[in-house]
Amino acid sequence: MEGFRMRALSAMVIFSAAAFVSGCAATIDQSGLEQRTVQAIGRPVGQFSIAERSEETGGRINYTVHTPEGASYRCYLYGATGFQKAMTFGQTPHSDAICTAMAGAQSRGTPAPAAAASRARGGEACNALLKAAGRC
Structure with a gap:
């Protein structure tokens, strides 16, 4: 009987840890990221590409934006995590994107x-x- 309790407790700890870790990732998709970037850099979808996307704990997403003309931006936003969405019944919004133009990253002398x-x-x-x- 004691072995069963230990296995049940171990399974519950593993399940809880997996649920917690999966709840830390941001839930914003590529389309949502692009729409927020449009507002931040003032260019329509299709006139830039998103690269070097990385996520931090807490839902922060860091990424780089490149335009065909050679402009480059470093951006970030906070996306609601799975845990945050579950705790607020899906009512936690994603933040706006914050982008900074990288100096010297544009071509054509602009x-x-x-x-x-x-x-x-x-x-x-x-x-x-x-x-x-x-x-x-």
């Missing part, structure tokens, strides 16, 4: 969007706050 921003006095990048303050 500067990356971050470098293309006009410069403020003193060499600082001109952003919306500096523009509103009349500093650039």
